[in-house]
Amino acid sequence: MSERTTIDARGAFCPGPLMELIATLKLVEIGDEIDVLSSDKGSAIDIPAWVEKVKHEMVGIEEEGDFWHIVVRKIK
């Protein structure tokens, strides 16, 4: 059963949200999802690009008010 972890990185600037995501990815199991809450516009572009480069998986990205939910699944 996969789990979803939420990281509240709102207020942190690039590359803070990405670093928090990567640190958390090391701790969760393969198949688990991480929902990064980020108010940094750059991270909404950069995190999907990083996920594609290192071959994890984007579950989705959604804007909610003044921040984004960037949901990533750990693949390896």
Place this chain on the structure above:
Amino acid sequence: MTPPLFILLCSGEHEKIQMAAMTASVAAVSDRPVEVFVSMNALAVFRKDVDGQRYSGGNFSKVMKERNVPDAIELFGQGKMLGEMKIFACSMALDVAQMELDDLVEDLVDDAGGLTKFLSDAESGQLIVF
């Protein structure tokens, strides 16, 4: 694996140190090995004990300090922890500044190194200067 990235960091200006830290850490966590060579005015920023503020620079430095921008030294540390990064302190700059490796932030700088070796290593990848 992407070819390694080599960063020659000599400016002590906050803006350049910050950009170098961001570049190094993001590259390292993106499956790209990174080597950083710290020399000249940049060396003092890596001191363990600093009098007053660690970072000084221009207008953008002021803005970064007011906002929640990641700390450059911590970013280098995260890059090392989460990716493949080595940081060398220029042995010439250490000598001139009469500093030892022990004077630098703990668990961050891997070793003292020479420019010749660094340049030779850098032939295998891309070199950026800050």
